[in-house]
Amino acid sequence: MAKKRIILDLTDEKDGVTGTGQYLNAIFPGKVLCGIAGYTKNIPFLVDCGSFQGLDNIDQLNTTFNFDITSPEFSILTHAHLDHYGRYPLAMSQGFHAPVFTTYPTKTFLSEVFLQDCLKIEKRRAKKLDAQSLYTETEIQEFEHCMVPCNFNQKIVYNHNITIHFFDNGHVPGAAVTLITISYPDCEDMNIVITGDYNNRNDFFQVKPLPEWIYELPNVSVIIEATYGGTKSSDLREKCFIDNVVRALSEGKTCIVPAFSFGRTQEVLYKLKIAQDMCILPPRFEIFLDGKTAIHTTSLFQNGAFKMHPNAKDFLPDNLTIVEDKTMRNFLIHENYLPKIFVSSSGSGSYGPSQTYINKYMNNPMAMIHATGHIFPDSKLGRLRDDDSIVAQFFDTDEFSAHAKQEVLVDFVKPFKNLKSVFIHHGEDESKKELAYSLKEICNASIHILSSNKVFRMISDGTSEEFPRFSDSNVPIR
Ligand SMILES: [Zn+2]
Numbered sequence: 001m002a003k004k005r006i007i008l009d010l011t012d013e014k015d016g017v018t019g020t021g022q023y024l025n026a027i028f029p030g031k032v033l034c035g036i037a038g039y040t041k042n043i044p045f046l047v048d049c050g051s052f053q054g055l056d057n058i059d060q061l062n063t064t065f066n067f068d069i070t071s072p073e074f075s076i077l078t079h080a081h082l083d084h085y086g087r088y089p090l091a092m093s094q095g096f097h098a099p100v101f102t103t104y105p106t107k108t109f110l111s112e113v114f115l116q117d118c119l120k121i122e123k124r125r126a127k128k129l130d131a132q133s134l135y136t137e138t139e140i141q142e143f144e145h146c147m148v149p150c151n152f153n154q155k156i157v158y159n160h161n162i163t164i165h166f167f168d169n170g171h172v173p174g175a176a177v178t179l180i181t182i183s184y185p186d187c188e189d190m191n192i193v194i195t196g197d198y199n200n201r202n203d204f205f206q207v208k209p210l211p212e213w214i215y216e217l218p219n220v221s222v223i224i225e226a227t228y229g230g231t232k233s234s235d236l237r238e239k240c241f242i243d244n245v246v247r248a249l250s251e252g253k254t255c256i257v258p259a260f261s262f263g264r265t266q267e268v269l270y271k272l273k274i275a276q277d278m279c280i281l282p283p284r285f286e287i288f289l290d291g292k293t294a295i296h297t298t299s300l301f302q303n304g305a306f307k308m309h310p311n312a313k314d315f316l317p318d319n320l321t322i323v324e325d326k327t328m329r330n331f332l333i334h335e336n337y338l339p340k341i342f343v344s345s346s347g348s349g350s351y352g353p354s355q356t357y358i359n360k361y362m363n364n365p366m367a368m369i370h371a372t373g374h375i376f377p378d379s380k381l382g383r384l385r386d387d388d389s390i391v392a393q394f395f396d397t398d399e400f401s402a403h404a405k406q407e408v409l410v411d412f413v414k415p416f417k418n419l420k421s422v423f424i425h426h427g428e429d430e431s432k433k434e435l436a437y438s439l440k441e442i443c444n445a446s447i448h449i450l451s452s453n454k455v456f457r458m459i460s461d462g463t464s465e466e467f468p469r470f471s472d473s474n475v476p477i478r
């Protein structure tokens with residue numbers, strides 16, 4: 001009689017630089033025939049369910065699913081970024097009510113701040129199209145109820161076939177590297193390690209390495225992100241943010257610093273604080289923080305939403321003022337001519353008070369606009385960067401990136417002793433290819449770039465294969 005084997009099928013829900021969602025299906029051996037001869041039950045599950053950004057067909061991508069969204073029995077949410085959680089409320093409105101395992105800080109950030117943002121974005125989209133919102137406060141609350149907050153470094157038992165562990169990840173507070181172990185009597189375990197968006201360090205908290213025992217596990221497959229898969233640390237430009245800000249202020253200019261609300265804003269404030277402590281940035285220059293979500297998120301950082309490094313607790317710079325409302329913003333813009341710093345959301349410049357500051361200052365020779373994140377070409381900052389007619393100074397920098405560079409990603413994969421497959425996703429095509437190339441040089445595992453057109457089948461005896469996904473099928477894997 002043939003040896004029993006577990007099958008695990010994996011497909012990317014849709015292709016995109018961001019906008020993450022993987023559909024997996026664990027198929028177990030048994031006596032009753034179902035779908036595949038000799039296999040009896042299956043547990044479909046979902047890793048992340050994010051929104052897409054900056055694509056032509058973005059509306060279609062963000063309002064649909066490429067599979068039966070009611071079928072996953074559970075889900076893993078790797079962290080609280082919109083491109084990973086943005087479509088869960090939509091999933092709720094279409095009948096998905098499964099538990100979503102995530103970490104305590106991720107649930108806190110979502111419940112306290114970001115889910116309301118998500119609802120605002122959907123309402124804005126519906127208004128623009130003169131259509132009904134696809135979900136409401138009810139679905140937001142349903143999603144909150146579905147989230148199962150978990151501790152790091154603890155075994156979470158989903159059922160007797162599946163266990164989950166969350167480990168440290170420096171990408172943003174609450175982000176986790178996830179291990180899913182799939183077991184069945186008389187079969188070898190299968191172990192899936194999911195990096196989510198990944199970094200091995202963070203200014204605000206300690207990022208412990210993975211425990212040694214994880215490297216000894218049998219049948220390991222890694223799903224790894226590749227945002228900077230083609231970038232080596234040595235490719236990065238010199239750090240310039242503080243120098244640019246200090247120079248502009250000394251020339252009497254006002255600095256506009258658009259920053260993403262979660263992580264980036266707090267990192268920018270912390271950098272300004274360190275510059276003050278080192279007497280590089282004179283504390284007489286006022287710093288203003290504007291943007292409801294950024295202000296609220298900053299207060300969650302202060303109020304212990306996650307375990308912060310003791311040195312980082314005092315991260316707010318001196319002479320920092322919160323911009324309370326439009327009246328105060330208008331006063332600062334129109335009646336305060338002193339050189340100062342505005343840190344405001346959004347980081348793309350396309351939403352929130354950043355738009356107001358950019359519009360007001362872009363043609364002012366006494367202003368400097370400093371991007372702090374990736375610039376999408378069709379964002380406000382993207383258009384500004386490519387517009388030679390603007391008068392204000394414009395700078396950008398890659399020094400704030402929350403994603404690991406190529407060598408860190410390669411080092412993540414290297415120590416697994418029983419690595420069978422690596423699946424690459426999240427990033428430009430070129431970055432994925434370059435990461436695949438450098439991984440091929442260091443390991444014997446089969447390296448795949450995830451795609452929504454293919455199903456990748458892993459088997460507990462260590463073999464794997466891939467085959468086309470039928471695009472008209474709602475349930476991709478049977
Ligand atoms: Zn992401």
Ligand SMILES: [Zn+2]
Nearest residue numbers: 079081171197
């Ligand atoms: Zn992220």
